[in-house]
Amino acid sequence: MNEIRVLVVDDQRLIREGIASLLDIQDGIKVVETAIDGQEAVQKALALSPDVVLMDVRMPVMDGITATRKIRQQLPTCQVLMLTTFDDEEYVVKSLQAGACGYLLKDIPANDLAQAVRLAYTGIYQLAPSVAGKLVGQLLTHPAAEPSPPPPPPNLDLTGRELEVLRLVATGATNREIAESLSISEGTVKNHISNILSRLGLRDRIQAALFAHEHNLV
Numbered sequence: 001m002n003e004i005r006v007l008v009v010d011d012q013r014l015i016r017e018g019i020a021s022l023l024d025i026q027d028g029i030k031v032v033e034t035a036i037d038g039q040e041a042v043q044k045a046l047a048l049s050p051d052v053v054l055m056d057v058r059m060p061v062m063d064g065i066t067a068t069r070k071i072r073q074q075l076p077t078c079q080v081l082m083l084t085t086f087d088d089e090e091y092v093v094k095s096l097q098a099g100a101c102g103y104l105l106k107d108i109p110a111n112d113l114a115q116a117v118r119l120a121y122t123g124i125y126q127l128a129p130s131v132a133g134k135l136v137g138q139l140l141t142h143p144a145a146e147p148s149p150p151p152p153p154p155n156l157d158l159t160g161r162e163l164e165v166l167r168l169v170a171t172g173a174t175n176r177e178i179a180e181s182l183s184i185s186e187g188t189v190k191n192h193i194s195n196i197l198s199r200l201g202l203r204d205r206i207q208a209a210l211f212a213h214e215h216n217l218v
Helices: 013-024 038-048 064-074 089-098 110-121 129-140 160-170 175-182 186-200 205-214
Strands: 004-009 029-035 052-055 079-084 102-105
Touching (some): 004 038, 004 110, 029 038, 029 110, 038 052, 052 064, 064 079, 079 089, 079 110, 102 129, 160 175, 175 186
Parallel strands (some): 004 029, 004 052, 052 079, 079 102
8 A cells, every 4th residue: 555645734843743753653654744834835735746734724824724725726636634723613614615624633642643644545524523513513503594494304224223323423423432332343333434425425424414413313
């Protein structure tokens, strides 16, 4: 398997170099470069074509959201994963709209961050649990001007276990937390989520969470 080539972007040198050092010792991951702001991130991404960009949100010169949008427009195969200390729902929504494939907080353990990079490389969307809760809350507290009754639940072609998994996904639970809650393996959780997305015609777990709330499944 080829190494996942990563660009680390953060305006704080200690954090930037620390993340790069932690990732560089992980199997299958190679940090190809670092950048101090969004503008430099765009320049280096275009020059190096990394597989994954770990992007801070608030930076001088150019913020991470603007940089994410530019990178995704010019390098659509490059995944951008936000890594920040800010869990403000506005940043979350704008980051996802700009094309980020996830939004994580910097208190994530090193091994979990490495796994997040691997998942981002495959295009799997990820949200920190607290961020997922804020995102759902933001959506629920900003209804349309003329709200209509929620659509009736479709004919769900899901097993009872898959429905349990879908409900937990909607709470922002990670695969590990779902596995512990249902006393099954993380591999089984991944298989269930894959089946859920396929049967419901959804792209990722974010759409699955919104689907569950829209159809009153949680």
